[in-house]
Amino acid sequence: MQRREFLQSAGLIAAGAAVPTILPSRVFGRQAPSERVTLAFIGTGRQAQTMNIPEFMAVPGVQVVAVCDVDSWRLDRAKTLVESTYARQAPSGTYRGCATHRDFREVLARTDVDAVMISTPDHWHVPMALMALRAGKDVSLEKPITRHIAEGRQLVNEVATHRRVFRVDSEFRSLERFHRAVELVRNGHLGTLRTIRVASPKEEFPQEAAVEAPVPAELDYDLWLGPAPKVPYMQKRVHNPRDIKGRPGWFRSTMYADGMLTNWGAHLVDICQWANGTERTGPIEVQATGKYHDDPVWDVLETFDARYRFANGVEMFYTMDQPHIRFEGDKGWLQVNYSKSVAHPEFLEASRPSILAVQLGADALRFPLRSERVDFIDAVKRRGQTMEDAEVGQRTISICHLAHIGVKRQGKALTWDPVAERFTNDDEANRHLQAPAGRGDWGTK
The missing domain is CATH 3.40.50.720 (NAD(P)-binding Rossmann-like Domain)
Incomplete structure (x- = not known):
C-alpha cells in the first residue's frame, strides 16, 4: 500500500x-x-x-x-x-x-x-x-x-x-527566580519557615455595557456555554469578536471563572505550597474577607484578604497587590517578585545579601528546572508523573477556593480537614464544596 x-x-x-x-x-x-x-x-x-x-x-x-x-x-x-x-x-x-x-x-x-x-x-x-x-x-x-x-x-x-x-x-515552577527561592527555603537558608505573604494582581474592570446582542456568526454560543447556565449572549460575558489579544470578559464573571483569586493564585500559591513542603496537603485553618465587584456580569472579587494556618505552624497571608511571594523564617526573609518595579527593582530580594549568594552543595535538596511543556511531554513518553500533577494541582487550587468560601462565610474562622477535604466547624461552608447543578452532566457523572 x-x-x-x-x-x-x-x-x-x-x-x-x-x-x-x-x-x-x-x-x-x-x-x-x-x-x-x-x-x-x-x-x-x-x-x-x-x-x-x-x-x-x-x-x-x-x-x-x-x-x-x-x-x-x-x-x-x-x-x-x-x-x-x-x-x-x-x-x-x-x-x-x-x-x-x-x-x-x-x-x-x-x-x-x-x-x-x-x-x-x-x-x-x-x-x-x-x-x-x-x-x-x-x-x-x-x-x-x-x-x-x-x-x-x-x-x-x-x-x-x-x-x-x-x-x-x-x-x-519553570521560572528560575521562583525555582531558586524554593530551593533556598527548602534547604533551610531562612531557618525555620514561619510566615508566607503572597499577592496576586488586582483585577481591572473597564467600562463596558451589559448589552444583549446577536451571536456572532463564527461562534457556537450554546457549546461555548456548555455546562454553564443558559443566558442571553452579550460580548461582555464571552470575548471580543475577532480579537486574539484582548482579555476576555468571562475572566470577570463568576458564571465562568473566579477572577484573580484563582487565575494568578494557581501560579503563586503553588510556589508557596512547594516551598512549604505542603504541596500534597493543605491548611488546617482559613479566614477570609473580600468585596465582590458591583456589576450585573463582572462580579468576581475585586479585593480579598485571606489568612491560613498549616499543621507545621506556618501562617500564610494572601491578598491583592503587585504579584510577589515573601518567605519569612526565624533567620531572615526572602522575596521573589514576578516582575521588577520601582519599589522592587530585583526579582529576588532578601534580608541580607548572603542569602542570595548561597551556593547549594552536592547534598542539597534540588529540583529539576525545565519547561512545563517539556515536563509534560517527557512524562507522556515515560508514563511518569509531572512536576505539577493532579494531586498537586488540586491542593493548590483548593487553597484559593478555601479563601473564596471564607469570603462567602463573611470572615468566619473555618477549620479545615485536609485529609477529608471538609470543614469541621461549618456545615454551610461545606455546601460550597460542590459545583451547582448545570445544564447536563457534561462528563461529570
Whole structure:
C-alpha cells in the first residue's frame, strides 16, 4: 500500500490533501521511528495562540494534529499557525495536516491523538478533562484546573483510575527566580519557615455595557456555554469578536471563572505550597474577607484578604497587590517578585545579601528546572508523573477556593480537614464544596 493510501484508509488525511511531513506515532504503533507524541489543542484563544501552541510545537517529539474551538475565526487562525510553523520546517516549504474541529468530542474520538492541551474558559476545564481521561488521552490543563474542591478530587481520582498523565499548565515552577527561592527555603537558608505573604494582581474592570446582542456568526454560543447556565449572549460575558489579544470578559464573571483569586493564585500559591513542603496537603485553618465587584456580569472579587494556618505552624497571608511571594523564617526573609518595579527593582530580594549568594552543595535538596511543556511531554513518553500533577494541582487550587468560601462565610474562622477535604466547624461552608447543578452532566457523572 502506498503511503498516501495508508494514511487515507487510517482516516488521517482526506483524499486530495497533502501528506503530512511528520507522521503520528500511532500510525506505526510500537515500530514508530521516534518517540513522537501527537497533540491536539482544545480552545484556541489568546493563551493558546500566543503561548501554548507555539511553545508545545517547539518541543522535540511533538506533532500537533488537530485544533478545536467553538469560534471558527479563532480556529482558522490556529490551523494557520500550526501549518505555517510546520511549513517552515518542511523541505517543500508547505504543510497541510492539521485538522479542525468545532466540537471537542470529535477530538476525543480520534485514535491518532495521544494527548490534549485544554485552554478553554474555566467552567469547561473539569468536564473536558474528565471526558479526555475516559477517552484515553493524557491531559495538560490550563489553570485554574477546577472551580470547586469536590470536582477537583474527582479529577484526581479519575487520573489515577485511567492511568493517564496529567499536568497543570503553569509555568511558574519553570521560572528560575521562583525555582531558586524554593530551593533556598527548602534547604533551610531562612531557618525555620514561619510566615508566607503572597499577592496576586488586582483585577481591572473597564467600562463596558451589559448589552444583549446577536451571536456572532463564527461562534457556537450554546457549546461555548456548555455546562454553564443558559443566558442571553452579550460580548461582555464571552470575548471580543475577532480579537486574539484582548482579555476576555468571562475572566470577570463568576458564571465562568473566579477572577484573580484563582487565575494568578494557581501560579503563586503553588510556589508557596512547594516551598512549604505542603504541596500534597493543605491548611488546617482559613479566614477570609473580600468585596465582590458591583456589576450585573463582572462580579468576581475585586479585593480579598485571606489568612491560613498549616499543621507545621506556618501562617500564610494572601491578598491583592503587585504579584510577589515573601518567605519569612526565624533567620531572615526572602522575596521573589514576578516582575521588577520601582519599589522592587530585583526579582529576588532578601534580608541580607548572603542569602542570595548561597551556593547549594552536592547534598542539597534540588529540583529539576525545565519547561512545563517539556515536563509534560517527557512524562507522556515515560508514563511518569509531572512536576505539577493532579494531586498537586488540586491542593493548590483548593487553597484559593478555601479563601473564596471564607469570603462567602463573611470572615468566619473555618477549620479545615485536609485529609477529608471538609470543614469541621461549618456545615454551610461545606455546601460550597460542590459545583451547582448545570445544564447536563457534561462528563461529570
